[in-house]
Amino acid sequence: MLFQQQFLYAPGPTPVPERVQYAMNKPMIGHRSQEFPLLLEAAATRLKPIFGSDHPVTIIAASGTAALETAAANVLDENDDVTVIVTGAFGDRFASICETFGANVHRLEIEWGKTCSPDELRTFLQQTNKNMKAVIATYCETSTGVVNPVHELGKIVKEMTDALFIVDGVSCIGAVEVDMPRWHIDILASGSQKALMLPPGLAFIACSEQARKVIAETKTKRFYLDLNRYFSSYDNERSTPFTPAISLINGALEVCVMIEEEGLDNVIRRHQLLRSMLREGLKTLELPLLTNDQDASPTITAVMTTTDETKKLKKLLHEKYGLSIAGGQKKLKGEIVRIGHMGYSTPYHMLKMLNGMEMALTELTGSSVLGKGTAKAQEVWMQHV
Amino acid sequence: MLFQQQFLYAPGPTPVPERVQYAMNKPMIGHRSQEFPLLLEAAATRLKPIFGSDHPVTIIAASGTAALETAAANVLDENDDVTVIVTGAFGDRFASICETFGANVHRLEIEWGKTCSPDELRTFLQQTNKNMKAVIATYCETSTGVVNPVHELGKIVKEMTDALFIVDGVSCIGAVEVDMPRWHIDILASGSQKALMLPPGLAFIACSEQARKVIAETKTKRFYLDLNRYFSSYDNERSTPFTPAISLINGALEVCVMIEEEGLDNVIRRHQLLRSMLREGLKTLELPLLTNDQDASPTITAVMTTTDETKKLKKLLHEKYGLSIAGGQKKLKGEIVRIGHMGYSTPYHMLKMLNGMEMALTELTGSSVLGKGTAKAQEVWMQHV
Secondary structure (H helix, E strand, O other): OOOOOOOEOOOOOOOOOOHHHHHHHHOOOOOOHHHHHHHHHHHHHHHHHOOOOOOEEEEOOOOHHHHHHHHOOOOOOOOEEEEEEEEEEEHHHHHHHHHOOOEEEEEEOOOHHHHOOOOHHHHHHHHOOOOEEEEEEEEOOOOEEEEEEHHHHHHHHHHHHHOOEEEEEEEEOOOOOOOOOOOOOEEEEOOOOOOOOOOOEEEEEOHHHHHHHHHHOOOOOOOOOOOOHHHHHHHHOOOOOOOOHHHHHHHHHHHHHHHHOOHHHHHHHHHHHHHHHHHHHHHHHOOEEEEOOOOEEOOOOEEEEOOHHHHHHHHHHHHHEEEEEEEOHHHHOOOOEEEEOOOOOHHHHHHHHHHHHHHHHHHHHHOOOOHHHHHHHHHHHHOOO | OOOOOEOOOOOOOOOOOOHHHHOOOOOOOOOOOOOHHHHHHHHHHHHHHOOOOOOOOOOEOOHHHHHHHHHHOOOOOOOOOEEEOOHHHHHHHHHHHHHHOOOOEEEEEEOOOOOHHHHHHHHHHHHOOOOOOEEEEEEOOOOOOEEEHHHHHHHHHHHOEEEEEEEEEEOOOOOOOOOOOHHHHOEEEEEEOOOOOOOOOOOOOEEEEHHHHHHHHOOOOOOOHHHHHHHHHHHHOOOOOOOOOOOHHHHHHHHHHHHHHOOHHHHHHHHHHHHHHHHHHHOOOOOOOOOOOOOEEEEEEEEEOOOOOOHHHHHHHHHOOOOEOEOOOOHHHHOEEEEOOOOOOOOOHHHHHHHHHHHHHHEEEEEOOOOHEEEEEEHHHHHHH
């Protein structure tokens, strides 16, 4: 390959900016020291606009799945009815978590690659006709690269039920607009290793007032992921009930500073540009996309590997062109490849991906498409700036 | 611009690899400690193949110009005759340094953008007809992006004179082949901030046995840059006479490890590929190159800015497309731009530069060249791997 780097285009973990890495290298401090409360408050507070939350964001030393479990276990008691909108592997995982805690899970199954429309949710809630404790949606479904219209789904939830609206924001928070009060989101869960540009290891949970009331009453047995312990430790001492991942929190604070410096609106617009550049370039290369433009995530793009040649794309890109992308999961295994473009990603990263795709495709098919997708993506960029 | 990074394509300083940055973050140690001699010996020894030297490389806390001064001041006494081959601004600087120390400097002036041929040197030495103490050549002339044929020039020097052959290797060592004994090089000087992927701050000097003998006899007054002090401190204690730049030496050792891991031959081939990709891409974009293919450096490429549009390239690339390149120096000021491609640089960096050039040119001329240079460079890469 004549160079040693692999360039990471996984849908998470994503590249960690140098300055975040340096922030995580700060000397270790005790979490019962005087300094830690200042750090935790700074991070929890500066994450608020990123989560569109009125309240400080709770930070738990755990990975993204724990964030989902925290949302479920703190809200659902045995036999509670809960609707889970399943648009892919992570909606499915959220449903499994709810089942583990003994809830009556009503799965609103959507074809993978599509989003849940407000009408579909409305019809489902009417037909199910249960007193839902919660309705759960995935904002960006990592396995397919769609973004569900959570702002519209939240409205339906509030119109039709007294349920809490819980949103899995793992693979998009930090890259997309979100407004918990206006969008009627009660719990927004995310992880550190996606658009938030950190290594894996932090679970983030933002909660509404109403969610906190429900959480205080929930009987489901839990200890490490008991949000009441986190709320009371934060409210009383600006601390955590258990040992926090201090270096990752140093990194999270630096991420907040980076996003403030660029401007959250600009960060969001940048991700929209990345999506458009990559999609238009891939279309020009005649690679079929799993999702339509309307539903497409600004953080992840899935390409259907329908031919013998495109099934070899992932391996060739990795071994010869140093670009690491992801395959499909569960029912999409072998059917798609997924390209992450979130967090520490620039328009040049999209051109680089297209550069590599073009060389790999040219090699696989014997017919040159060099520069073609690139030129289209350059056009999109130039129209945008 | 919608992203904050500037991508550095200066002909030095060049990007520092993350793992080198981390190595430089190691805790400070005393230079009179037990650990320091181990570090210095490891770095000085592992630099040997990179400098094509039979002897450990001397490391001085100073920048590249000090490396040139060290070579001059340790060899030349007042009124010594010295030939300096001047192929650009840095050959000119080397001549000025020699003049400062009172040597009789004979400048072999070559048109900027061209190299010195063996015949030109032969004729010059014949016509000058002096007992030269040294002949000085620039391996890669940073101001124009040529590589002089030092292996052939060295042969002429040895055939025709008793002079030491001194080579300025600042902007190429670490990216090109070099063999001091076979090529008759007596002193090879370089700096840390170019192909060696370090921040500025280290001067490197490799010396032959014959050079050491001359250096021992030289009367020119010098203290900090007196190589005899460095030799004796290294030989006796594996140490330095004055406080060394410890963190940079930690970094230098890591650079040696990186080059060993990739393989020096592969590193050299990679730089040749970078040169070919960039040059072929730029030619496709109809940008005139300052040098011919034969003389072109694998580390720096100079583009002539002959039109009103191309004179705006550097500023537009910097402000809108986040690519930092350099302008011309001295008599080439305003006439060229220079693109560095050495050290921590991959084929994708060349594609990125062409991507940006294409967008800037398209914007400046109103005529689209999107994807065109890129496609050509992709072809070159694919033929190479």
